[in-house]
Amino acid sequence: MYRDLIGNKINYSLELPKTFVPNPIEEDYQNQFIERYFVQRVNDVNGFIFEVDSVEFDNLENNPYWKKENMRWRISGPLEPVYQNGNLVDIGVKNSNIGSLSIMSKKLKNINLYISTPLQFYK
DSSP, X not given: OHHHHHTTOOOOOOOOOOOOOOOOOHHHHHHTEEEEEEEEETTOTTSOOEEEXXXXXXXXXXXXXXXXXXXXXXXXXXXXXXXXXXXXXXXXXXXXXXXXXXHHHXXXXXXXXXXXXXXXXXX
């Protein structure tokens, strides 16, 4: 009877994902940004957030047990806002990442517990 109910459904894994800590290289610093990938169990909005690499993120793409979100993270450039002739030309690394965290916190509630500083990886 159980097999009749599940039919040909895919069995997804509940194993914890392989975590990852970015290690930006010089090319990343020249590009000023890295892409960061995060997953969290869908049934635990206050649960642990895992940072994963792009491969692990893609592997979990269709897995219904994991919420998946990614964001651009600025790692170089001017730290504070830059103005020219009274016009804002660059909001700065700090404000850029604070904005990214603000947007991400609407999707992954406790992301600020995982990323405690907007200057992580800044150089």
